[in-house]
Amino acid sequence: MIPPAFDYVRPADLGEALRILKEREGDAKVLSGGYSLLPLMKLRLAQPALLVDIQDVGGIDGIDRTGNVFRIGGRATHRRILEDASLGSVLPIMRDVAAGIGDPQIRNWGTIGGSVAHADPAADWPAVLQALHASIVVQSVAGERVVPARGFFIDAFQTGIEPDEILTEIRIPVPAGRSGGSYQKLERRAGDFSTVGAAVQLTLGSDGRVSAIGIGLTAVGDAAFAATEAEGVLHGAEPGDEAIRGAAAAASRQSRPGTDSHGPAEYKLAMVTEMTVRALRAAVARAQG
Ligand SMILES: Cc1cc2nc3c(=O)[nH]c(=O)nc-3n(C[C@H](O)[C@H](O)[C@H](O)COP(=O)(O)OP(=O)(O)OC[C@H]3O[C@@H](n4cnc5c(N)ncnc54)[C@H](O)[C@@H]3O)c2cc1C
Missing domain, CATH: 3.30.390.50 (CO dehydrogenase flavoprotein, C-terminal domain)
Structure with a gap:
């Protein structure tokens, strides 16, 4: 259970992370919480030459409401979602889902963006985001793409995200009326x-x-x-x-x-x-x- 040798970088901002992913397209992988990627590497089912650790990338781990849309950063942990009072009061389903993921250690480190990008058919967020008619925002050096959650999950462990892209945000429309x-x-x-x-x-x-x-x-x-x-x-x-x-x-x-x-x-x-x-x-x- 030892992964093959790999290089590791920890860029300070999103621009730098995206530049590195573009330069090393195909042999670099984003590292977020690491709870899905590192087990795969230990089993040698994934063998990236470079890990791009995005934990220092600012501005992509928060939860905000802008008008009638909740914006959840791709690096928001399950725990942050569980504890966000504004999100939980309007969309209690988000709190319920986060509470049922793994154990406290997984919730402290695992991220919604990592779960969505990994696309395990048994993971919880992909179905929930489709029920909520959410959109997924990905960025590369070429700019931003916004993809409906319905259509993002192509197959087991396959999504519409490209190797040089980072999932930066999930947008969830606030339901109107009695919901x-x-x-x-x-x-x-x-x-x-x-x-x-x-x-x-x-x-x-x-x-x-x-x-x-x-x-x-x-x-x-x-x-x-x-x-x-x-x-x-x-x-x-x-x-x-x-x-x-x-x-x-x-x-x-x-x-x-x-x-x-x-x-x-x-x-x-x-x-x-x-x-x-x-x-x-x-x-x-x-x-x-
Ligand atoms: C014991 C255990 C129990 C678990 N229980 C559950 C459960 O009940 N329900 C559930 O849904 N999940 C569960 N999980 C999975 C957990 O939620 C993981 O945290 C999650 O699947 C992956 O998130 P991560 O941040 O750890 O991603 P990582 O492991 O860092 O990355 C996973 C993949 O996504 C890519 N990636 C990560 N972040 C981004 C990004 N922002 N942009 C682009 N690509 C990215 C990586 O390159 C990698 O391919 C469990 C995991 C463990 C180990």
Whole structure:
């Protein structure tokens, strides 16, 4: 469990980090919290010649609200997200998700940008960001790109991020009106990666019907994805038990889990239904206040 030799730099600002990534394109990797990258290097599944440690890069680890958008820095730790009162009061789903990641040590060092760039199909943030209709901001020496979270996660451990880019920010629109969200995660032990996870954020109109909805699923496809068929069932509907069960069944139909040490595919499909029902009920309860 010893990684191959590598060089290490710790640039002082974003410009310098981006220049180095461009110069060493293809053989350099960004190092953020290190909780996903270093284990891969120890297993020799990743062998970068250079690590570009971005922990001294300022301005990309905070959480701000600008108008109706939350801006979360790519280097914001899970703990910072967990403890941000402004974010947690408007989008309690963010607090819930951060609280369920790993243990205190992982939450202190692991970052949302690292999780999103790594794109483990069982990681929690990718599905949640799709449920929230978030956008992902990446920068290179050529400038900035803003990519919708839906479309960013291409395959297991594959995203739309290029080797010379740094994920600097995640933008989450503040839902209008009566909105509620919930993330329900089935895990073998507290703090484990998800066996199945369902993220929901929905908004109720003045008539009590669902006027906006996002549903994201974890660990039941090659990458986290938006359960668009389930969203279609609920959009415009009264969020009663029948509609909730219909949407959860649609989420399960859209899922493609594999059989592994977490259980057979059939079990996971049943758990998609159950986790989606729970997430929808909790989101409706929060929206109704
Ligand atoms: C024991 C354990 C339990 C865990 N439990 C959970 C869990 O329950 N749920 C969950 O979702 N996750 C879990 N994780 C993963 C944890 O959340 C990691 O912190 C996260 O996946 C990676 O973040 P990091 O900052 O450590 O990234 P790193 O390991 O530093 O980097 C990961 C990858 O992303 C790239 N990268 C990092 N930051 C950027 C950036 N800003 N721009 C571009 N590329 C970047 C790196 O080059 C690397 O390829 C767990 C990890 C461990 C070790």
